[in-house]
Amino acid sequence: MPRPPPAATGGAKNHQPIGRPTSASMSGGGPTDPDLIQRKIAEAKARLASNTSIPSQPRATAKGIYVPDEKGRVATPQVGLDESGGIDLQAMLSSIPKREVATAKANQRQKKDTTPSVKARFDKSKNPYLEDSAEAKSLLPMKRKARQLKFVQPGKYIEKANKERKHAQLEKLKQEIAQNVRKAGMETELDISDKTLKKEIGPPAEWWDAPFLPNKAYTDLDEAPVKPEDLDQLVTLYVHHPIPIRPPNEQNSAPVARSLMLTKKERKKLRRQRRQETQKEKQDKIRLGLLPPDPPKVKISNLMQVLGQEAIQDPTKIEARVRKEMEQRQRQHELTNEQRKLTPEERRQKIMNKLAEDKKQSNEVAVFKVKNCAHPKHRYKIEKNAQQYQLTGIVVVHEKCHLVIVEGGPKSIKAYKKLMLRRIDWNDMPTPKNENNGSTTFTMMDIDRFNTEGEENKCYLVWEGQVKTRAFRKFTWRAFESEKMAREELSKWNVEHYWDAAVAAKDEDLAARQPEL
Numbered sequence: 001m002p003r004p005p006p007a008a009t010g011g012a013k014n015h016q017p018i019g020r021p022t023s024a025s026m027s028g029g030g031p032t033d034p035d036l037i038q039r040k041i042a043e044a045k046a047r048l049a050s051n052t053s054i055p056s057q058p059r060a061t062a063k064g065i066y067v068p069d070e071k072g073r074v075a076t077p078q079v080g081l082d083e084s085g086g087i088d089l090q091a092m093l094s095s096i097p098k099r100e101v102a103t104a105k106a107n108q109r110q111k112k113d114t115t116p117s118v119k120a121r122f123d124k125s126k127n128p129y130l131e132d133s134a135e136a137k138s139l140l141p142m143k144r145k146a147r148q149l150k151f152v153q154p155g156k157y158i159e160k161a162n163k164e165r166k167h168a169q170l171e172k173l174k175q176e177i178a179q180n181v182r183k184a185g186m187e188t189e190l191d192i193s194d195k196t197l198k199k200e201i202g203p204p205a206e207w208w209d210a211p212f213l214p215n216k217a218y219t220d221l222d223e224a225p226v227k228p229e230d231l232d233q234l235v236t237l238y239v240h241h242p243i244p245i246r247p248p249n250e251q252n253s254a255p256v257a258r259s260l261m262l263t264k265k266e267r268k269k270l271r272r273q274r275r276q277e278t279q280k281e282k283q284d285k286i287r288l289g290l291l292p293p294d295p296p297k298v299k300i301s302n303l304m305q306v307l308g309q310e311a312i313q314d315p316t317k318i319e320a321r322v323r324k325e326m327e328q329r330q331r332q333h334e335l336t337n338e339q340r341k342l343t344p345e346e347r348r349q350k351i352m353n354k355l356a357e358d359k360k361q362s363n364e365v366a367v368f369k370v371k372n373c374a375h376p377k378h379r380y381k382i383e384k385n386a387q388q389y390q391l392t393g394i395v396v397v398h399e400k401c402h403l404v405i406v407e408g409g410p411k412s413i414k415a416y417k418k419l420m421l422r423r424i425d426w427n428d429m430p431t432p433k434n435e436n437n438g439s440t441t442f443t444m445m446d447i448d449r450f451n452t453e454g455e456e457n458k459c460y461l462v463w464e465g466q467v468k469t470r471a472f473r474k475f476t477w478r479a480f481e482s483e484k485m486a487r488e489e490l491s492k493w494n495v496e497h498y499w500d501a502a503v504a505a506k507d508e509d510l511a512a513r514q515p516e517l
Contacts, residue, residue, distance in 0.1 A: 034086065037086070037087065204216060204217035204218065204219075205217050205218050208240070212231060297329075298322045298325060299322065299326060300319070300322060300323070300326075303318065303319065303322055352390075354411075355389065355390045355409065355411075355412060356390075358408075358409030358410060358411045358412055359390065359408060359409040359412075360409075361409055361410055362409070362410060362466050363407060363408075363409075363466060363467050363468070363469065363470055364407070364408060364409065364410050364412075364413040364464065364465070364466055364467075365405070365406070365407050365413075365463075365464065365465060365466070365467050366405075366406050366413050366416065366417060366461065366463075366464045367403065367404070367405050367461070367462040367463045367464070367498045367501070367502065368403070368404040368405075368406075368420050368459055368460065368461055368462065369401060369402070369403060369404075369459070369460045369462050369502045369505070369510065370402040370403075370404060370420075370426065370457070370458075370459045370460075371402065371426075371455070371457045371458060371459075372402060372426070372429075372457050373395070373397070373402045373404065373426075373459075374397050374402065374479070375429045375432070376432045377428070377429065377430070377432070378424060378426065378429075379395075379477065381419070381424055382395060382404065382420075383395075383475065383477065385415075385416060385419050386406060386416070386475040387475065389408060389412035389415060389416055390408060390409075390412060391406045391407060391408040391412055391413075391416060391475060392406070392407045392408065392470055392472040392473060392474055392475055393405040393406040393407050393472050393475050393476075394472060394475070394476050394477075394478060394490075394493075395475075395476070395477045395478065396478055396479075396480065396486050396489070396490065396499070397477070397478065397479040397480070398479075398480050398481075398483060398486050400483060400503065401499075401502055401503055403486075403498065403499060403502050404420070405472075405495065405498055406475070407467070407470045407471065407472060413464070417461065417464075417515070417517065418517050420459050420461075421459060421461060421514070421515075421517055422517050424459070426457040426458055426459055427456060427457050429457070458507075460505075460507065460510035460511065460514065461510070461514060461515065462498070462501055462502045462505055462510065463498070463501060471493040471494060471495050472493060483503075486499060487499050487500075
């Protein structure tokens, strides 16, 4: 059933479109279509004219009727008319919106931007709070330039891959060389990397000086020197000893193996265990038949227990045989001990080897000051012991000071100190004689040099310590008349400071700090 048309109102929006013919008009008994249309138009015009709310009248053009709204704005044409006043069906069809399809033009069509543009926000006329500065202008969006196509040159990535392969081969070769050097123990000699050549820059101030400086830098000393009154809270009676660090040249040196000091009881226990192991090995060889069994060890005390009936039949003969075996075992024991002893040549060589090993440990120096050491008896002991301990040095004889300088290993210097400070009796100076002609002559100086006028002749240790290298090649003896000549002689070996220390030191001070031997 067809829907009835809505009731006519005063607005132009509720009119009924008259573009389609009704069923009544299509029947043959009613009026013609143009007449019906003209009548409908007249009725619509009458309704519009009777509406007083619209200030202006509708305006008809060739393309249709334009009806103004309440605010006077002209709406879109509602009915299309042709030149004769009839309905323009072609115009009505063209006013129907078409459905958009995906075409190239539709993709290129720009949509209307409803959001405010970026430039409008940076426009000072529209934005009164905008700053007129270079920083504000830098915030304006820049137009992006189109990038050009960049094509990869042929062979670019092949060359890059070849460089990476060469670099990998070089690194592998370096690692192999480093491993070979490390095995040979030469890593410190061949280490010429940037880290070893470039030294690190030191701190502006050392940590022990930093508390005394206001800005923690040594430049404060030039600007404002530190006053002693300000250091009362920092300087105390406590002394900080830094941890000693071994020099780089001694890192690869093997540590000196020191023998463990054992007590007498421990040494006996080790000897007993060592002899038990040797005896056990011998017994095992006898069981296996590798060695013949030892004959029975018969003594007078166990004669009857070992021989038994044989000793009862002829005790005198058995006793003589046992005593003979006992003497033979004693001789064999003494012969074995003699064979085990070192010959004089081997004994001297053993001592020389010990002294050579002692010299390799460190270079020790000892400086002695003697009131008078020019006596031949004292000179012989000083020179002979220096040769035996393989010591180098010099003896300077002068009226003001007799100086003895010796260099050698730790054990040699220790033994020589005992000689100079304890073993030699410096007051025992008999009158030297020449055995060739029986006359009383002095081999070095006259008798006035030996006389001390009742004073006690004594030796003092001035200084002892370690040095990097030895200054002398052998042990020599020199006598000088002047102090200047003695000091110049010592300056040839750069040891004149020993002379200065010995001359400046007083006997009372030296006696107070002598070591206990």
